[in-house]
Amino acid sequence: MDENKxxxxxxxxxxxxxVDEVKKIINFFNKKKILNIAIEEDLVGGACIDExxxxxxxxxxxxxKKSDAVLLGAVGGPKWDNLPFDKRPEQGLLRLRSDLELFxxxxxxxxxxxxxxxxxxxxxxxxxxxxxxxxxLTGGVYFGKPRGIEDLGNGQRRGINTQVYTTDExxxxxQVAFELAKKRKKILxxxxxSNVMESGKLWKEEVEKLGKIKYPNIDLKxxxxxxxxxxxxxxxxxxxxxxxxxxFGDLLSDAAAMLTGSLGMLPSASxxxxxxGNYSSGLYEPVHGSAxxxxxxxxANPIATILSFSMMVFYSFNNQNLSKIIDKSVKKVLDNGFRxxxxxxxxxxxxxxxxxxxxxxxxxxxxx
Ligand code: NAD
Numbered sequence: 001m002d003e004n005k006x007x008x009x010x011x012x013x014x015x016x017x018x019v020d021e022v023k024k025i026i027n028f029f030n031k032k033k034i035l036n037i038a039i040e041e042d043l044v045g046g047a048c049i050d051e052x053x054x055x056x057x058x059x060x061x062x063x064x065k066k067s068d069a070v071l072l073g074a075v076g077g078p079k080w081d082n083l084p085f086d087k088r089p090e091q092g093l094l095r096l097r098s099d100l101e102l103f104x105x106x107x108x109x110x111x112x113x114x115x116x117x118x119x120x121x122x123x124x125x126x127x128x129x130x131x132x133x134x135x136x137l138t139g140g141v142y143f144g145k146p147r148g149i150e151d152l153g154n155g156q157r158r159g160i161n162t163q164v165y166t167t168d169e170x171x172x173x174x175q176v177a178f179e180l181a182k183k184r185k186k187i188l189x190x191x192x193x194s195n196v197m198e199s200g201k202l203w204k205e206e207v208e209k210l211g212k213i214k215y216p217n218i219d220l221k222x223x224x225x226x227x228x229x230x231x232x233x234x235x236x237x238x239x240x241x242x243x244x245x246x247x248f249g250d251l252l253s254d255a256a257a258m259l260t261g262s263l264g265m266l267p268s269a270s271x272x273x274x275x276x277g278n279y280s281s282g283l284y285e286p287v288h289g290s291a292x293x294x295x296x297x298x299x300a301n302p303i304a305t306i307l308s309f310s311m312m313v314f315y316s317f318n319n320q321n322l323s324k325i326i327d328k329s330v331k332k333v334l335d336n337g338f339r340x341x342x343x344x345x346x347x348x349x350x351x352x353x354x355x356x357x358x359x360x361x362x363x364x365x366x367x368x
Pocket of ligand 1: 014073074075076077078090093263264285286287288289290291292293294299300301302304342
């Protein structure tokens with residue numbers, strides 16, 4: 001069996017606790033020879049600053065490039081809040097994303113039936129919801145130049161940011177979305193503001209062109225970003241995959257994520273180039289941060305990190321069946337009424353981080 005080499009960067013706060021629960025699943029897969037995963041571990045974020053005075057080491061970046069995938073817990077915390085911006089824990093994460101050229105950020109929004117009442121929307125609007133936002137992550141207005149704040153004199157200042165995209169930047173992220181659409185419902189909604197922005201017009205034209213030439217069997221739709229925000233709240237189940245730029249993706253993925261309720265449940269993947277049908281060195285991490293308020297108390301929800309590992313199995317190891325088993329096992333444990341504190345309700349049984357990890361691992365084991 002091929003070996004999958006993964007780099008584990010547990011980071012700070014609840015990161016290591018949540019990652020420990022993923023290791024239980026990996027140990028089981030290795031023991032039963034379902035997968036052959038070799039784990040290497042290293043420091044990132046505040047933990048790395050404490051040890052090496054930098055948020056990530058150059059060797060760690062090189063190691064990440066050589067790995068099949070990277071699993072990250074979380075970074076940051078009050079201990080490092082007063083450091084200058086370029087020395088803070090979050091820089092470790094930003095450097096990983098840019099050095100690995102992870103231009104496509106995938107954030108699923110899946111509604112789990114047992115948690116349906118955690119959403120602020122009516123149950124019938126979100127029951128069965130399963131959408132995926134593909135956000136361009138390394139271009140657009142957050143990186144475009146010129147940028148800055150100018151002094152115009154007379155007490156006036158001007159703030160400038162530039163929204164800019166090239167053909168290649170649009171095509172490479174669109175290709176990721178089209179490829180994913182082939183594996184899902186073959187529907188893709190590309191979102192921009194081509195009515196008022198030239199970069200949006202280019203986005204729409206390039207996505208349209210790529211779709212016609214390479215993906216004629218995908219049903220490609222276009223939507224303005226403001227309408228998409230409204231439709232996500234009005235009728236989110238009309239979407240399967242939403243493809244959009246960095247800025248709109250930032251906003252729309254947060255809105256979509258909250259349709260499903262809790263931060264402790266949200267996984268993510270950041271992917272780069274596709275080599276021979278596989279993504280190279282994807283980065284998998286929960287959407288939540290290091291949650292310093294609950295760190296070390298065995299109350300953090302490990303599910304977002306477990307589901308991030310499931311995305312790794314799906315996208316980097318190309319094993320859709322195994323990924324489905326992990327997802328189904330999470331759902332079964334929730335169906336059985338077990339909850340960590342963040343998703344607790346009156347009728348459920350409260351469990352800690354470790355117990356939730358044990359229950360999910362046991363549920364996975366029943367499939368083999
Ligand atoms: P946060 O996501 O850490 O926490 C927000 C709230 O959600 C807190 O009340 C926390 O207890 C709760 N929460 C988060 N994850 C949870 C989990 N798994 N189970 C149960 N409850 C959970 O966001 P924040 O408080 O704004 O930031 C804390 C630190 O994390 C900061 O230093 C911030 O910069 C950093 N951060 C890191 C990342 C990352 O590593 N990707 C993302 C966001 C924030």
